[in-house]
Amino acid sequence: MNAPLRVLLVDDDAMVRAGLSMMIDGARGITVVGRAVDGDEALSAVQDSNPHVVLMDLRMPRVDGITATRRLRRLPNPPEVIVLTTFDADEDILHALRAGASGFLLKDTPPEQIVAAILSVAAGDPILSPQITRRLMDRAAAQTDAHVTASAALAGLSTREHEVVLAVAQGRTNAEIAAELFMSVATVKAHLTHVFGKLGLNNRTQIAVLAREAGLV
Known part of the structure; x- marks a missing residue:
């Protein structure tokens, strides 16, 4: 992708949004084009900023990440969604994937792996963190x-x-x-x-x- 890869951050924690922005903005052609505090804001933020990829928290007030993912994936030309969360219950993972998420990462994933995941899903390749993949295989x-x-x-x-x-x-x-x-x-x-x-x-x-x-x- 020659143009900057546009990323939207959706998380109810301001420190997490700031930290993610510092980690990924400018890395390997990635530009953070917007931020939303919950799944309710995510829809309008996507329409305003037209991102290629959305990093989506799971547990948020008003509208959770799974519901927001489902709504975003119904849009014309929807962005890819990577769920980025501290919660890794099997049901959360499966619900997110069924809602249309292209990736599921934990928040303790190293920054370079988050960047690589963004590039991967933008190219059409789903991504799961290794520990999540192993758990799904075991299940x-x-x-x-x-x-x-x-x-x-x-x-x-x-x-x-x-x-x-x-x-x-x-x-x-x-x-x-x-x-x-x-x-x-x-x-x-x-x-x-x-x-x-x-x-x-x-x-x-x-x-x-x-x-x-x-x-x-």
């Missing part, structure tokens, strides 16, 4: 492992027991299961007893969780 692996384990456990059930498990996971009562599967309530209870024994479970909630992990519901 995905854990979900895969849970799915495999749950599927293997349910594979030992009979067809009828599978049907009862599915009905339990769908929130059916014993009477509803009996009517749906054309059996007596006593037979439903007997099947549940066998399921508990085979799976090493103690209650219906555990059955429902296992069924969800296996992808039955």
Whole structure:
């Protein structure tokens, strides 16, 4: 990019905004073209300054960073958004990425890496800090492992027991299961007893969780 790369800072902490501006303004062709104190101001600031990249805080008053990101990404020719935050809960990361963020960095990321991330997303390449990438990979692996384990456990059930498990996971009562599967309530209870024994479970909630992990519901 021959023209200066325009960056908008969105953070409710004035010291953070000042520090970021000092770190990145003028670095490798980057120009800070505006600042906003929350997600509510971010929309008008983007329209006024037309940035290529927005550095977006996550937790802010009035309008949070995820909501603001979602709104910005709906604009014609929207800027790329990098969430820059002290919060790294898995759900925050996933919500930000689903809202359209092109990057997710922690505020303790070294300045040169923040600059590199800005250049990367401006060029169309999403960026996550290494520790975030590892956590998402671990989460995905854990979900895969849970799915495999749950599927293997349910594979030992009979067809009828599978049907009862599915009905339990769908929130059916014993009477509803009996009517749906054309059996007596006593037979439903007997099947549940066998399921508990085979799976090493103690209650219906555990059955429902296992069924969800296996992808039955």
